[in-house]
Amino acid sequence: MAYSITSLNELTAQFEKLPGIGKKTAQRLAFYVITAPEEYATRFASALTTARSKVHLCSVCQSLTDSALCGVCDDPLRDKSIICVVSDPKDVLAFERTREYKGVYHVLHGVISPLDGVGPEKLKIRELLARLSDGGVKEVIMATDPTVEGEATASYISRFIKPMGIKITRLAYGVPVGGDLEYADEVTLKRALDGRNEI
Amino acid sequence: MAYSITSLNELTAQFEKLPGIGKKTAQRLAFYVITAPEEYATRFASALTTARSKVHLCSVCQSLTDSALCGVCDDPLRDKSIICVVSDPKDVLAFERTREYKGVYHVLHGVISPLDGVGPEKLKIRELLARLSDGGVKEVIMATDPTVEGEATASYISRFIKPMGIKITRLAYGVPVGGDLEYADEVTLKRALDGRNEI
Numbered sequence: 001m002a003y004s005i006t007s008l009n010e011l012t013a014q015f016e017k018l019p020g021i022g023k024k025t026a027q028r029l030a031f032y033v034i035t036a037p038e039e040y041a042t043r044f045a046s047a048l049t050t051a052r053s054k055v056h057l058c059s060v061c062q063s064l065t066d067s068a069l070c071g072v073c074d075d076p077l078r079d080k081s082i083i084c085v086v087s088d089p090k091d092v093l094a095f096e097r098t099r100e101y102k103g104v105y106h107v108l109h110g111v112i113s114p115l116d117g118v119g120p121e122k123l124k125i126r127e128l129l130a131r132l133s134d135g136g137v138k139e140v141i142m143a144t145d146p147t148v149e150g151e152a153t154a155s156y157i158s159r160f161i162k163p164m165g166i167k168i169t170r171l172a173y174g175v176p177v178g179g180d181l182e183y184a185d186e187v188t189l190k191r192a193l194d195g196r197n198e199i
Numbered sequence: 200m201a202y203s204i205t206s207l208n209e210l211t212a213q214f215e216k217l218p219g220i221g222k223k224t225a226q227r228l229a230f231y232v233i234t235a236p237e238e239y240a241t242r243f244a245s246a247l248t249t250a251r252s253k254v255h256l257c258s259v260c261q262s263l264t265d266s267a268l269c270g271v272c273d274d275p276l277r278d279k280s281i282i283c284v285v286s287d288p289k290d291v292l293a294f295e296r297t298r299e300y301k302g303v304y305h306v307l308h309g310v311i312s313p314l315d316g317v318g319p320e321k322l323k324i325r326e327l328l329a330r331l332s333d334g335g336v337k338e339v340i341m342a343t344d345p346t347v348e349g350e351a352t353a354s355y356i357s358r359f360i361k362p363m364g365i366k367i368t369r370l371a372y373g374v375p376v377g378g379d380l381e382y383a384d385e386v387t388l389k390r391a392l393d394g395r396n397e398i
Contacts, residue, residue, distance in 0.1 A: 007265045011250040014243040017235075018228050024382075029217050031289055033247060034254050034263060036216075041251030044213040045244035048232060051210040052240035055233050064233060066206045090230055183223075 008034065060131070062107040062124045064089045072096075072104055079103045081138040085128065085157065087111045087145055091181045095143070098190045103141070106131065111149040112156055120156060129160055139167040141196060146175050158199050169196040207233065259330070261306040261323045263288045271295075271303055278302045280337040284327065284356065286310045286344055290380045294342070297389045302340070305330065310348040311355055324356055331363055338366045340395060345374045357398050368395040 008030055015026035033041050057063070058070035061083075065071070072078055072092070082103030086092060087110055095101050108123040131137065140161055144150035158168050172195030175184055184192075207229055214225035232240050256262070257269035260282075264270070271277055271291070281302030285291060286309055294300050307322040330336065339360055343349035357367050371394030374383055383391075 004270055005254060005263060005265050007246070007250040007253045008263065011246040014239075014246045017239065017243075019231050020224070020227070025219070027289070027292070028219070028381075030250065031263075032218050034250060038251055040213075040216065041247045044216075045247040047206070047210040047213045048240045048244040048247070051206040051229065051233060052237055054206045055204060064204060064207065064230075066204050071203055090226070093226070182227075 057107075061105045062109065062127055063092045063105055077102075081136055082141065083128075083131065083137055083139070084141040084143050085154075086143045086181070087150065087153070088182070091143065091145075094181055094184060094189060095193075098186050098193065100190050100193055103139075108144070108153065111144055111147075111153040113149045120153075123153070125157055125160075128157070132161060132164055132166060137166055139169060141193075142168060142170045142199070143181070145179075145181050146171070147178060155199075168199045170199050172196055256306075260304045261308065261326055262291045262304055276301075280335055281340065282327075282330065282336055282338070283340040283342050284353075285342045285380070286349065286352070287381065290342065290344075293380055293383060293388060294392075297385050297392065299389050299392055302338075307343070307352065310343055310346075310352040312348045319355060322352070324359075327356070328359055331360060331365060336365055338368060340392075341367060341369045341398065342380070344378075344380050345370070346377060354398075367398045369398050371395055 011033065012023075012026045012030040015021055015029045016023060018026075021029070033044070054066040055064050056066070058065045058073055060069060060073040063070050063072070067074065079102050083106050084095060084101060084103055085106045085108060086095070087108045089107050089109075092105050092107065095105070106124070106128045108125065108128070110118050110123050112118060112120055112123065132140070142154035142158065144154045154170060161168055171192040175181065175188060175192045181189075210232065211222075211225045211229040214220055214228045215222060217225075220228070232243070253265040254263050255265070257264045257272055259268060259272040262269050262271070266273065278301050282305050283294060283300060283302055284305045284307060285294070286307050288306050288308075291304050291306065294304070305323070305327045307324065307327070309317050309322050311317060311319055311322065331339070341353035341357065343353045353369060360367050370391040374380065374387060374391045
């Protein structure tokens with residue numbers, strides 16, 4: 001094609017790599033950046049590299065942070081004896097939006113999914129068991145997604161925790177089955193927290 | 200909220216400024232960048248600043264380019280005696296996809312829209328008339344969007360061109376009325392080109 005702009009194509013290609021962004025949308029976004037004030041591109045670029053280089057896993061709960069500890073683990077008012085186990089850092093945000101949960105988290109960074117080649121060793125399960133063996137934890141809430149893989153991951157991990165004599169609970173089926181925790185609304189998540197049952 | 204990561208929030212805010220990207224999507228994209236390989240953020244950032252600083256308007260047709268002239272104006276095989284007037288640089292890409300049009304373009308960068316405060320003086324109309332007064336142009340195809348503003352802009356400009364004795368045509372109503380040229384498919388655009396009528 002005669003009308004081809006190398007640097008614009010490169011930017012479109014980078015947008016296209018984002019999840020849920022197709023070719024037309026990527027092109028539209030790239031054109032927007034080109035025509036927006038120059039300051040926007042500069043700020044966007046620095047936000048990208050800053051966030052990518054600063055954000056790392058919290059050494060305790062494995063969620064994302066740009067400090068030594070994440071805001072939850074670092075908060076003396078949070079109840080360290082309850083750990084809510086989630087599969088994704090975004091799920092922590094979802095729970096925080098309820099403003100109801102006062103315990104801490106543990107992020108697994110995925111669920112066991114043999115078809116995708118994700119075995120238990122790829123998840124932060126070892127780190128969770130290490131936290132539990134330090135003592136002081138009274139309850140573990142298994143808050144993996146209410147999908148087949150999420151359920152399987154929850155029961156897999158529960159087998160290791162049961163012998164430690166720690167109470168294990170699962171979110172109540174207030175959360176819509178087959179859904180994605182990230183999109184659950186605050187009220188549903190609050191109900192799910194309230195109605196949690198011992199496994 | 201206890202769980203707040205400054206650099207991640209800043210990145211989310213930048214994504215949210217993009218057209219059609221809401222809060223949830225912006226957060227999802229920011230999380231993707233954080234967890235993707237570091238090289239991605241670096242390449243994305245450099246693509247942003249490179250594209251923004253390199254891409255500018257073609258001095259002849261006002262479409263986007265990162266060279267002195269755009270690929271179309273620079274091509275000796277393109278027929279410089281036919282100018283297709285479009286409102287947006289993206290429309291040039293749409294026409295190029297038809298692989299049918301062999302003339303050149305002129306990008307107005309908008310349409311006359313008093314409600315949005317866009318008067319004729321904000322569009323690249325002066326540049327178009329300057330090109331026409333240089334002579335050598337036999338036909339001007341008015342290919343602004345088939346909307347009320349697009350039609351009004353086309354007839355506004357036509358009033359200045361008519362006295363020059365240059366043939367003015369409008370795309371045939373093969374293009375769906377009220378639509379957006381950017382999303383027209385190749386066949387529809389080709390039909391619209393073939394059936395163009397003198398104004």
